Amino acid sequence: MTCHRPFTRVGYAPALLQAAAGRPLRTRGEARLAELPEPVRAIVDACAAKHEVSVAELMAGSCQRKVVACRDEVNYRLHAMKPRATIDQIAQWLDRNPAGLMASIGRYAVRQRRKAV
Numbered sequence: 001m002t003c004h005r006p007f008t009r010v011g012y013a014p015a016l017l018q019a020a021a022g023r024p025l026r027t028r029g030e031a032r033l034a035e036l037p038e039p040v041r042a043i044v045d046a047c048a049a050k051h052e053v054s055v056a057e058l059m060a061g062s063c064q065r066k067v068v069a070c071r072d073e074v075n076y077r078l079h080a081m082k083p084r085a086t087i088d089q090i091a092q093w094l095d096r097n098p099a100g101l102m103a104s105i106g107r108y109a110v111r112q113r114r115k116a117v
Contacts, residue, residue, distance in 0.1 A: 033059060040078060050073075053067050072104045
């Protein structure tokens with residue numbers, strides 16, 4: 001019989017949960033939308049209405065195709081608005097990963113270029 005020691009590496013779940021316990025929980029959905037600045041709220045509402053997606057679904061992180069397309073457009077429009085918002089600001093507003101936001105903005109830009117051709 002082998003003797004296994006408990007996992008103590010970085011990816012071990014109890015250590016991860018202990019590290020996450022110190023961070024405040026963030027709400028997603030329409031309650032999170034109330035905290036956003038007015039121009040950001042207007043962009044999110046307009047894109048959700050255009051794509052026929054509920055705001056709660058958009059903010060919650062659904063993986064449906066129409067929700068992802070709507071989220072890509074929201075990210076692109078927030079990044080392109082005047083005065084320009086930084087990736088870190090958008091990530092904080094929408095409670096998203098900055099690397100995922102950059103990928104989302106690029107995906108939407110490529111889609112728009114393909115439509116123009």
